Amino acid sequence: MKFDHILIRFGEISTKGRNRRLFVERLKRNIQNVLTDYPELTYHGTRDRLYITLNETDHEGVVKNIADVFGIQSYSLAMKCRSELDEIKKSALQAVQGLYKSGDSFKVTTKRADKQFPLDTNELNYEIGSYVLINTEDLSVDVKNPTINLRVEVRKEATYLTCYDYKGAGGLPVGMSGKAMLLLSGGIDSPVAGFLSLKRGLEIEAIHFFSPPYTSERAKQKVIDLCKELISYGGKMKLHIVPFTTIQEQIQKQVPENYTMTSTRRMMLKIADQIRENKQALALITGESLGQVASQTLESMVAINEVTNTPILRPLITMDKTDIITISKDIGTHDISIRPFEDCCTIFTPASPKTRPKLEKVARFESFIDFDELIKTAVQETETITIEYERKKREFEDLL
Numbered sequence: 001m002k003f004d005h006i007l008i009r010f011g012e013i014s015t016k017g018r019n020r021r022l023f024v025e026r027l028k029r030n031i032q033n034v035l036t037d038y039p040e041l042t043y044h045g046t047r048d049r050l051y052i053t054l055n056e057t058d059h060e061g062v063v064k065n066i067a068d069v070f071g072i073q074s075y076s077l078a079m080k081c082r083s084e085l086d087e088i089k090k091s092a093l094q095a096v097q098g099l100y101k102s103g104d105s106f107k108v109t110t111k112r113a114d115k116q117f118p119l120d121t122n123e124l125n126y127e128i129g130s131y132v133l134i135n136t137e138d139l140s141v142d143v144k145n146p147t148i149n150l151r152v153e154v155r156k157e158a159t160y161l162t163c164y165d166y167k168g169a170g171g172l173p174v175g176m177s178g179k180a181m182l183l184l185s186g187g188i189d190s191p192v193a194g195f196l197s198l199k200r201g202l203e204i205e206a207i208h209f210f211s212p213p214y215t216s217e218r219a220k221q222k223v224i225d226l227c228k229e230l231i232s233y234g235g236k237m238k239l240h241i242v243p244f245t246t247i248q249e250q251i252q253k254q255v256p257e258n259y260t261m262t263s264t265r266r267m268m269l270k271i272a273d274q275i276r277e278n279k280q281a282l283a284l285i286t287g288e289s290l291g292q293v294a295s296q297t298l299e300s301m302v303a304i305n306e307v308t309n310t311p312i313l314r315p316l317i318t319m320d321k322t323d324i325i326t327i328s329k330d331i332g333t334h335d336i337s338i339r340p341f342e343d344c345c346t347i348f349t350p351a352s353p354k355t356r357p358k359l360e361k362v363a364r365f366e367s368f369i370d371f372d373e374l375i376k377t378a379v380q381e382t383e384t385i386t387i388e389y390e391r392k393k394r395e396f397e398d399l400l
Helices: 020-034 059-066 085-097 121-134 189-199 217-233 245-254 257-278 298-305 321-331 359-366 371-380
Strands: 005-010 042-045 049-053 072-081 105-112 148-154 159-162 179-183 203-210 237-243 283-285 383-387
Touching (some): 005 059, 005 159, 020 042, 020 049, 020 059, 085 121, 189 217, 189 321, 203 257, 257 298, 257 359, 298 359
Parallel strands (some): 105 148, 179 203, 179 283
Antiparallel strands (some): 005 049, 005 072, 072 159, 237 383
């Protein structure tokens, strides 16, 4: 079967009203971002479909790279022909002949988007199915559980024939829900929070707090590698690496040990919020799960959140750790996260952190240090890295 197109179907985008065109256009741009190695491809969007014209390009590489693009419900390799009955029948036969083996079965499923076409769907199914059956050997009809389901979409401009559907990533196109800043540690949780945020259409930039010499360059590289995994869902990402050593050292000197975690999280939020404002983002994202550690009790969240009025999104808030680990394995971040290189959140973990910190106490402990000046310096000295998309290396068969 000679595939000349990829037909992309929408999921949640289909529920959008007059804004649907904007969602389709954003999805097209996101797909182009992950297909930059294929400049010969051309794109055509309609209200309910997006078509990629392969122009003699090997389809396997294209299919690999769009598998994780959010906004795609499903997609199929397709043949295109004129919307004329004889052309449709000949193309259908060509499609089936290129796929079937002796003893296989098939059925025809027609969608008549062009209501002016002279035959209705039942008549089309009969005409196409009969033609294929007469011109093949050892192929039978099975309308309930066929080996090959030949799908035919008849439109005014052209007809598209497909035989297999591939599941897309679902969700909304990245960028349609605004921009937010992800507090990205080297652990398991925050990359999963980033993944779920991308799936809801958020464009994200990552913020990582780096505390040399307590944390190593390998810890920084771990975070860069996590970003590389995440950008396959959106196509590009910026990583802001904040020098955090001086602030952490001051916290260790001034704040009682059982309050150091609370104070550390507060300073992180303050810095992240300033970077968010500079980058014109609308929210912060964390990988917190309720009750998982001392800083993730409701009392701790109240004390930590007090430093900002910015919305803080917590996609994992009700998830069990086992569920989070399962997702991290599915999206390819787990093995990176468990590399044995500590981040700044773990190197100064107190033996008995407060699970119910008092806001007035932590505020008083912090009042003896000019944290505002330290925060200003940290923001100014933040290093920004643009993470480039890398081609998917999965085998094509993994998508079947």
